[in-house]
Amino acid sequence: MNENMINRTWLDKAKQLAPELHQQKVYPERIVNVAPYESAFQGWGVDPLGSASQLYDQILKKGDSITLDFGTHHVGYLTLSLQNVRSNADAPLRLKLTFGEMPCEVGEDFKEYKGWLSRSWLQDEIINVDVLPGTITMDRRYAFRYLKIDVLETSIRYDVRFTDLYCTTVTSADLALVPPLREGIDQDMANIDRVAVQTLRDCMQTVFEDGPKRDRRLWIGDLRLQALVNYETFGYNDLVKRCLYLFAGTRLEGGKVGGCLYEHPEPYVDDIYLYDYALFFIATLYDYYEATGDRDTLEELWPVAYEQIHISLARLDEHGLVQDDDTWYCFLDWHDELNKQAGAQAVLIYNMRRALKIANDLGKSEHEAWIRVQIQRAMNATLSYLWDEEQEYFISGEARQVSWASQVWMILAEVVDAPIARKLLERLEHNGNAIGMTTPYMVHHYVDALVLCGEREKAMEQIRKYWGGMLKDGADTFWELYDPGDKTFSPYGSNLVNSYCHAWSCTPSYFIRRYFS
Amino acid sequence: MNENMINRTWLDKAKQLAPELHQQKVYPERIVNVAPYESAFQGWGVDPLGSASQLYDQILKKGDSITLDFGTHHVGYLTLSLQNVRSNADAPLRLKLTFGEMPCEVGEDFKEYKGWLSRSWLQDEIINVDVLPGTITMDRRYAFRYLKIDVLETSIRYDVRFTDLYCTTVTSADLALVPPLREGIDQDMANIDRVAVQTLRDCMQTVFEDGPKRDRRLWIGDLRLQALVNYETFGYNDLVKRCLYLFAGTRLEGGKVGGCLYEHPEPYVDDIYLYDYALFFIATLYDYYEATGDRDTLEELWPVAYEQIHISLARLDEHGLVQDDDTWYCFLDWHDELNKQAGAQAVLIYNMRRALKIANDLGKSEHEAWIRVQIQRAMNATLSYLWDEEQEYFISGEARQVSWASQVWMILAEVVDAPIARKLLERLEHNGNAIGMTTPYMVHHYVDALVLCGEREKAMEQIRKYWGGMLKDGADTFWELYDPGDKTFSPYGSNLVNSYCHAWSCTPSYFIRRYFS
Known part of the structure; x- marks a missing residue:
């Protein structure tokens, strides 16, 4: 039974924002x-x-x-x-x-x-x-x-x-609108920026596609990162707006924002619900408002964002912890062994923090107060149950798994302050047992965590190493997947079907232009 | 070097006659x-x-x-x-x-x-x-x-x-325009007629194609027969006119009418010259005038027809005989062993006879006189060198080959009169050594010869047997090739590539409607 929620007005708004493509x-x-x-x-x-x-x-x-x-x-x-x-x-x-x-x-x-x-x-x-x-x-x-x-x-x-x-x-991207890099940036970084911009360009069509070869859908996880790069480069903010209205206009049962949308024959939400992706509607809306000051859109779409918090909180147990299970309920990264509980918990807090700011900006004081309570409750549960004092790591799931994803997301969720975060990441570097990262999407969040806790040098180093590694391996656009230790790695059973121009891999330009210039 | 002759005026005329297709x-x-x-x-x-x-x-x-x-x-x-x-x-x-x-x-x-x-x-x-x-x-x-x-x-x-x-x-054919068969025609013949009409319908596109699957070209050998059936059925005479102008408008070096034309991207003659096919321009023009009385077209295209006689006569030797060789200079039938000399000679005479009538109709008395001389000369040579008194057969080539094709064409060329023709065909029926027929195209001419010499019953019998055989074997449209003794026969090395809706096979409707109704 298809109980999807359709909002025609919003889909019409999205339609009106459909771009003409440059040829x-x-x-x-x-x-x-x-x-x-x-x-x-x-x-x-x-x-x-x-x-x-x-x-x-x-x-x-x-x-x-x-x-x-x-x-x-x-x-x-x-x-x-x-x-x-x-x-x-x-x-x-x-x-x-x-x-x-x-x-x-x-x-x-x-x-x-x-x-x-x-x-x-x-x-x-x-x-x-x-x-x-x-x-x-x-x-x-x-x-x-x-x-x-x-x-x-x-x-x-x-x-x-x-x-x-x-x-x-x-x-739909216009290269002529990309601001030049500041003078003096080194050639390696400039090359990485160039390829990242080209990656985003090729993914920018009538929506922000995840990959123009595969799978061409509008995924909210990719959208959020593409939007961040777009604000620093093409500045085609109406395309972000269009995508927000698409996600708001066609949702899953109960109002859940879907993980991805199909654009044709008519826009419709795929039946993939992911805990983290639905929550990223909030961050994407918040970032859009930050970049554009478009208060009308913020106001109109706030109810959808707010609703995602309610939906997400319903998954918490009596302690205020995301209930874990064996299904694919949360994305975080392509890793078969990665436990998602801690990451999901962190993504919840991360997005509630942005919701709080929106509520404040919109003067929704009741919403604001309520969100504040929910953040506190989730924080308390996190620190009580997901922080392992002995190991000094965030743990996830019944097996108390230590992973890069969990640490990174807890830092991004500001569950720990910068000095603690720095030490945590340093320990992690020397931990051979922690579950690693497999996608540029996850590595983006690691770099973001480094930036957040003041480790800009390390963040740049990571970009030079990881994205620079793709460049040395021949990337014209950045890839969906890159494991320097296994260059034919594919979560799909064949590297032939990997996407080699992939939205979530275009973020070096965001860091380079926003933080390193 | 492409020395083809193009007449833009005629090609434009053909273009103007291009039909809209019924869908x-x-x-x-x-x-x-x-x-x-x-x-x-x-x-x-x-x-x-x-x-x-x-x-x-x-x-x-x-x-x-x-x-x-x-x-x-x-x-x-x-x-x-x-x-x-x-x-x-x-x-x-x-x-x-x-x-x-x-x-x-x-x-x-x-x-x-x-x-x-x-x-x-x-x-x-x-x-x-x-x-x-x-x-x-x-x-x-x-x-x-x-x-x-x-x-x-x-x-x-x-x-x-x-x-x-x-x-x-x-x-481009309209089934609604096909006159009903006379009442009382037997069901077998009615079925053959129906399938023949459907064959022509499917071949009638923006030109008379030889086969809508393969090879879709406008071949003059097929055109001539399609036109004959068309006059008795769809009556879409402008399509014949269009095809005549196409053949006249794009010719080979020296003004030769080509064996076939391509329609796209612009009409152009293929580089296949066939002795018999070029001559059939005359018969096709003559038949068209007979059917339509369109004297303007007859007048305009007569020079092309007349020129074909000159071109064809240039191949005669000092006795007035078509010079034979081992190349594919004449079609007649798909048969590897068939010698073409006698058939070519007969086709020459056949077409000169029609040219003579056109010249007469147009009042071109000099042309008429000249053609009369040429016919006589070709006839004399034929009777002197190609008639074997002992065998009582027309022979062809150095090896004095006896074939169905040679006898049939000599009859159609009126080299012998009806009583002799009847006996000749009867003898042939009991001659196991004569080179046989492989295509409906050749069988058409055999039936035509039977009609010409007054053997209508035998002609009908042949249609019942040959085309009726295809029907029994499942034909929805009549085939390019049908050898009842070898049902996978193909001159192309595979029956998969045979055309199973082929123009030259649609002629039963011509005989049934013109002679048997």
Whole structure:
């Protein structure tokens, strides 16, 4: 039974805020050969074979294959112009097109794909062209840097030659609006910033997508971070507003904000409820107001934010602790062993603190008083039950698990003050047993915690190491997943299906521009 | 070097005559299972599984396959409406669609295709659907009765269900304009007529295509026969006119009428010159004038027709005989061993006879006189060198080959009179060594020869046997190739690529309506 709550007025408001996309024609830069290399990232190396202009001289016969490198990551629509040569095209042309964000996608055979996410995420098409010479613009959007073209069929009478080939990129972000970095910032940081901005650009479409290759939904966890980077870069604040109205306009049973939305055919909430993600509606609204001063929106959407606190508090036990279980009730990070209780508790406090400020700004004194009580109760429970005096760590779940996620989120929730937080994080660095971090999303929060407790140098160091590591490994846009110790890590059973341009990975620009400039 | 001759005025005239296509929505009738049956035509049987309405109740999971039977042959564009079930479509849907004119096409695996025509003629597509629920109309046109749908990928969260599925058929023919058959015609003949008319209808698009599946070109050999049937049925004479202007407007070097034309991207002649086909421009123009009395067109295109005689005569040797060689210089029939010399000679005479009538009608007395001389010279050479007194057969080539094609064409060229022709054909029936016929195109000419020499009963018998045989073997539209002794016969190395709705096979309606009614 679908008991979702729809608010048409808000969805209409979101519709009115839908952006027109900027388009740009981009051409391939090189012809390359992608081949296995043991030392290359994920085992696939890229050898240049020639400049892309040579494409137009090349006669392609049945069985031929060519791989084009567009120089960097793009999101858009491919247009191909083809001509028959030798003789007339007396039969359709059949091509296979394989789009890859990364070399692995054009190197490996998709037939071998064993991941548990649908193979349909892998970007390949077989097209039949009835008329030559001809121009085809494909109707699907692709996210890619590499394009492999296999000529599956011509006829005995003809071969083919490309006469034009380009991608019409789309984004709602305007690079011209990004303020320059302050002078004197070092080149490494400037490079990281550039790639982070490009990551956000490619994810900014008619909503803030999580990844333009996969899964293209509007996730609130990604939205919150994208919005923070957007305020420092593109400043396209109406897109944040649109996304807030979308989340408010289509919610789950009981008014819960969903973890993610589909935009088409009509915006609707997916049936994934995540404890932390629903609460982030509050922080995202708060950040939006901070950045824009748009009090009307704050006022209109406050009831949704306030409601999320009530919904979240209902999960607390008699002590005021988030009740743990074995389901996927809270995200925090992609880690099979991570216990979510402490993180969830911290995210609750983190968001209640922002709700408190909103209530205060709006002059809702009753709300404010009530929230204050709830924060205190959650804080008390946290310190009584989730702080392990002996280990000097926050623990989570029945097994009293120590994890990076728990410590980081407790710091962000200001459960401990800065001096204690600094020591906590330092101890953690030397704790080989704590459950680690796997996603840039979690590493973002670690960096944020470092900044919060005054460790800006360490925060910068972390960005240099982690995002800089992706850069050294060939990132044109930052990735959904990056484990320096296991570079083919995927929570989905195959690194082919990882997203290599992923919203939650674009936050270095937020830190660099807000704190380090 | 392309030295083709283009006449823009004539191509513009053809453009102005381009028809609007009639559209009609047709729905599948049954869900079927296509399975190997030794006794079935080409080894593939069709078992009904249920009515097509059950399609909309069926939940399709990854790996599922369903085959729909549209009840008869159609040409058009497929529209699919799909809905996700169980949960949201969190990944694209990937389908494989296989369109078959005949059961073999949905029964056999195209991976095993070994024909020498391009495999791209086989009608299958892989499509990725990003938005569900959604409706997709495919941009390519298909010719089919059967549609097999394989669900290649969904995701672990959802399955799919069709909510609508239909084909928007296209044709420039209007069935409502076909005159009823005379009353009392027997049911077998009425059925043959119905299927012949449907064959022509599906081939009538913006030109008279040879086959809507393959190869969709405008061939003059097919055009001539389609035009004859059209005059007796749809009466869409402007389409014939358009095709004549196309052939006249884009010709080969030296003004030769090409064997076939491409319509897109702009009409252009293919580089196939065939001795017989170029000459048929004359007969087609003559027939068109006979049917329509359109003297302006006759007058305007006469120079092209007249020129073909000059071009064709240049191939004669000093005796006035078509010079034979080993190339594919003349079509006549798909038969590897058939020698073309006698047939070519006869086709020359056949067309000069029609040219003579045109010249007379147009009052071109000099042309008339000249043509009369040429006919006489070709006749003399034929009777002197190609008639074997001992065998009492026309012979062809250095090896003095006896074939059905040679005899039939000599009769149609009126090289012998009716009583001799009758005896010749009777002798042929008992000659096991003569090179036989393989296509409905050649059988048409045999029937035509029977009619010409007064053997109407035998002509009808032949139609009942040959086209009736296709009907018994399951034809919804008549086929490009039909060898009752070898039902998987294909000149292309695989019966999968044969065309099963083929223009040159639609002529029973011409005979039935013109001679037997």
